Amino acid sequence: MRADPRSARWAWLIVAGLSVLIVAFAVGCGSDDSTSTEASSDSAPTELGAGEGEVNLVAWAGYVEDGSTDPKVDWVSDFEKETGCKVNVKIGNTSDEMVQLMRTGQYDAVSASGDATLRLIDGGDAAPVNTDLIPNYADVFDSLKDQPFNTVDGVNYGVPHGRGANLLMWNPDAVKTAPDSWDVVFDPAKAGEQSGSVTAYDNPIYIADAAVYLMTHEPDLGITNPYELDDEQFNAAIDLLKQQREHIGEYWSDYTKQISAFANGDTTVGTTWQVIANLLEADGEKVETTLPVEGSTGWSDTWMVSSEAKNPNCAYLWLDHIISPQANADVAEWFGEAPSNQESCALTADKNHCDIYHAADEEYFDQIAYWTTPVADCGDDRGDVCKTYDEWVQGWTEVKG
Amino acid sequence: MGRRLADLFHGRPRLQVGSLLAGPVGWLVIGYLGSLAVLLVASFWTLGELSGEVQQDFTLDNYEQIITEPVYRSIAGRTVLIAALVTLTDILLALPLAFYMAKVATPRVRGMLVVAVLMPLWSAYLVKVYAWRAILSQDGALNWVLQPFGVEGPGYGNVAVWIVMSYIWLPYMVIPIYAGLDRLPNSLLSASEDLGARPGHTFRRVILPLIFPAIVAGSIFTFSLTLGDYIAPQLVSSTQFIGSVVYANITNNLPLAAAFATVPIMIMVVYLLIARRLGAFEHV
Numbered sequence: 292m293r294a295d296p297r298s299a300r301w302a303w304l305i306v307a308g309l310s311v312l313i314v315a316f317a318v319g320c321g322s323d324d325s326t327s328t329e330a331s332s333d334s335a336p337t338e339l340g341a342g343e344g345e346v347n348l349v350a351w352a353g354y355v356e357d358g359s360t361d362p363k364v365d366w367v368s369d370f371e372k373e374t375g376c377k378v379n380v381k382i383g384n385t386s387d388e389m390v391q392l393m394r395t396g397q398y399d400a401v402s403a404s405g406d407a408t409l410r411l412i413d414g415g416d417a418a419p420v421n422t423d424l425i426p427n428y429a430d431v432f433d434s435l436k437d438q439p440f441n442t443v444d445g446v447n448y449g450v451p452h453g454r455g456a457n458l459l460m461w462n463p464d465a466v467k468t469a470p471d472s473w474d475v476v477f478d479p480a481k482a483g484e485q486s487g488s489v490t491a492y493d494n495p496i497y498i499a500d501a502a503v504y505l506m507t508h509e510p511d512l513g514i515t516n517p518y519e520l521d522d523e524q525f526n527a528a529i530d531l532l533k534q535q536r537e538h539i540g541e542y543w544s545d546y547t548k549q550i551s552a553f554a555n556g557d558t559t560v561g562t563t564w565q566v567i568a569n570l571l572e573a574d575g576e577k578v579e580t581t582l583p584v585e586g587s588t589g590w591s592d593t594w595m596v597s598s599e600a601k602n603p604n605c606a607y608l609w610l611d612h613i614i615s616p617q618a619n620a621d622v623a624e625w626f627g628e629a630p631s632n633q634e635s636c637a638l639t640a641d642k643n644h645c646d647i648y649h650a651a652d653e654e655y656f657d658q659i660a661y662w663t664t665p666v667a668d669c670g671d672d673r674g675d676v677c678k679t680y681d682e683w684v685q686g687w688t689e690v691k692g
Numbered sequence: 693m694g695r696r697l698a699d700l701f702h703g704r705p706r707l708q709v710g711s712l713l714a715g716p717v718g719w720l721v722i723g724y725l726g727s728l729a730v731l732l733v734a735s736f737w738t739l740g741e742l743s744g745e746v747q748q749d750f751t752l753d754n755y756e757q758i759i760t761e762p763v764y765r766s767i768a769g770r771t772v773l774i775a776a777l778v779t780l781t782d783i784l785l786a787l788p789l790a791f792y793m794a795k796v797a798t799p800r801v802r803g804m805l806v807v808a809v810l811m812p813l814w815s816a817y818l819v820k821v822y823a824w825r826a827i828l829s830q831d832g833a834l835n836w837v838l839q840p841f842g843v844e845g846p847g848y849g850n851v852a853v854w855i856v857m858s859y860i861w862l863p864y865m866v867i868p869i870y871a872g873l874d875r876l877p878n879s880l881l882s883a884s885e886d887l888g889a890r891p892g893h894t895f896r897r898v899i900l901p902l903i904f905p906a907i908v909a910g911s912i913f914t915f916s917l918t919l920g921d922y923i924a925p926q927l928v929s930s931t932q933f934i935g936s937v938v939y940a941n942i943t944n945n946l947p948l949a950a951a952f953a954t955v956p957i958m959i960m961v962v963y964l965l966i967a968r969r970l971g972a973f974e975h976v
Contacts, residue, residue: 303710387943410944487847493930495940541848542930555829557848681739681945688940689763691932 335421339604345377346605349392349401351592352546353566353626354452354613355380364625366618374612376605384545385494386662393417396599399606402452404590405440405663406496406680411595412441412448418598419446425611430632434653440663441593449593450610453619455628455648456589456659457492457500457562458580465559473504473583476561477531482538490552490561491535493542495680495687496662499588500562501528501535503660507585517588517660519669519677525686532690542691553578562587565627586658623648629656728957735950746946754951764937768955771934774854775918779911781858782865786910790866791899794873795881809866817860821924824856828928852928857918864917865910872906873899908972915963919956 348355355378358365367378381398383389386407393401393416403411411417422428428450435451442448461470466485475481476489491497502517505527512524520528540558543549546567552558553567554576568580594613596606612618616634623630624639629650636645649655669677678686701708738751758764793805812820825848827833834845846852876899884894922935934956941949967973 387940391943539930544926548927551825551829555826555831557830681941681948684940684944685948688767688932688937689761691930692763692766 335419336424336603336607337421339424339607342374342376342605342608343602344375344605345379346400346602346609347398348378348380348609349383349389349398350380351402351404351626352382352384354402354592354622356622356625364621366613366621370609370612370618374605374608376602376608378609386496387494390414390416393597396597398597399600399602400594400596400609402592403441403449403595404592405438405661407664408440408448408593408595409443409664409666410680412443416598417448417595418600418603420449420596420610422447422450424607425450425614427611427614427616427632430616430634431614432631432633432651434656435591435631438591438593438661440591440661441595449595450614451631452592452594452613453623453626453628453631454589454591454656454659454661455565455626456582456587458565458568458587459560459583460553460563460568460578460580461560462553462556462558463577463579465556469579469581470560471581471584473500473585473587474508476538477501477504477508477535479534479538482535485560486538488540488557488559489535489538490549490558491532491539491542492562493544493691495683496588497562498525498528498532498683498686498690499660499662501531503588504585505531516670518663518665519671520665521669521673521676521678525678525682529686529690533692536690536692550574566625569625569627582658586660589656589659589661591661620644623650731950731953734946735954737947737950739945739947754948757948758952758955764952767932767937768934770850770931771919771956772959774850774857774933775915777854778857778861778918779865779914781854782862782914783869783907783911785858785862786865786869790869790873793866793870794876795878806870809863812860813863818923820860821856821927824852824859825928828852828855849929850931853925853931853933856924856928857914857921860924861914861917864913868906868910868913869903872903876902904970905972905974908967908970912964912967916956916960919959 353360355367356364357367357378371377381392383392383401386404389401389403390407390410392398393403393411394414396416401407401411401417403417408417431451435454437445437447438451441451459470459473459475461475463469465488466475470481475485476491482489492500498520499517502514502520502524505512505524506514506517509527512527514520514524541548541552543552543558543561546564549558549563549567550570553571554574563580565580568578571578594610596603596610600606613622614632616632616638619630619632620635620638623635624641624644627648629645629648630636630639633651636650639645641647645651665678665680665683667675667677667679669675701711734746735754736750736752737746737748738753740747758768789805789809793802793809797805828845828848829835830847832845838845846855880898880902881894884898889897920935922933922939925931925933925936934952938949938953941952
């Protein structure tokens, strides 16, 4: 049936009109949470209601274990039984991923590292936390309370999960002499011996690791805070990383990737988390770890509550549970970090755990530069000349080439 | 109710056609083209100096950055080069296979080959890439096979990405070429032989021009899919592709990510225009 030009025009008008209607209808009735600007909570609740029946968490791998990885590793099942809050966890592989996930507003709580916390607070994605509603907060180490990366203007935005350091890991069959310094991955001569099998964390925050190395090996640069770098310091760190690039076999961002790389022999030395070394040893691989003499970067993670949490009461119950003595001891042992609850040290399976991880050793943690978000304000008399996180991202793009 | 609707549509062909097309066209125009337009607009924005929040002021800074800074140029160049290599590789691999399937194989074998070519598409993309990660690793299958000859495999890197991408997109090249060859009448090949042409000559002068549209159709898949990929490069190499940079920047610096994301779009527009010029869309 051939249409004449007039009716063809009409047909297209009807198509356009109906399509606008249909799509407008779909968008309007669809996700009402993400498009509407509902008033997200700017203030912490004053009292807790009943649990909502479930809680949606974003967490680092190994933080929320329910027995599915290892039947003996489970601090979720008893929480679910006691509170009736079913736990759904989404693993975030990097801080960037966690920030993105929390921005969707579909999760209730997140275990955020310092390089994510400030972004979440500034972006309005994290709500203030009323620590009076969390009984176990009283037993947290004082040195972990009210830290600059999770407390803004005296308002708490979460509770500390624990803290740990990024360690140097090596394969003793490939690296014959046990290293005690980061120069085995940064110094051109030493890294050259393992050229093609060095690894580094694939994230802009790794620039801070280069800065920590330069703090000891190039003191003229005057780096005092590895996260607040001005032009000269930043460029020096970038140059160091570009030099390192020549010897890198593979960068890792996914912990399973580093596990397979060490197990296959693709990587023999580089930065790691203790939990990765634990998992490799559990699989029968030979690896060793150490905290090098220059110190290291590390993390002190904070459990935060989303400003758009649909299950805020269960979220608070989870926060209280994860920093309770037994649960905090369990997760600290499994992940390989120092617990945040002082009472946990008596409850770890390995009685030396807290000593090994320096849980009460403030001098040790003075050597660790916790992940935090680089901001323009250097925090000292240099003013606002420091590189911001998006400049770190661009610098990292340049390093990887 | 149904009666009244039927009455409404009766004798009004424009209304019938219009209503049928409304949904898909609406999705295409508003959902797809609309979101591309939003992306384009975001690329002209910038980040606040101190706050790091997106500010909606018009600026060409992002485009200036991706054009002037050498790292972005080299990343784009590398991505296009690997996409072209993958496309060429897949054409070379697909042609003999598709020719065998279309012209030589018995119907039973043809059926089995079609299933065999399509079966990898049933498994998830990540599963295939991780499988290749295991094959290409230091202690992996490839090195094990090459060991008696004293050579080592490529390991992780650009070559690994090339191999993995060629493998993953191969079915998308085989099927269009197979369809094109299937439509080629066998009588043409016999006629060519009768006129004295040797097989190579027949291939160049008879077969290739006729299946050219099919080859281009397949190449659009392999080229564009490789251009946008960022997962395989991350898993089997440490190199950065266009997609890797977009992914890294999308949380913190949306305008820069958007600006860089327009690069593959423009490359594909040029590619499609060239393909159209060469007659690829005449009769596929």
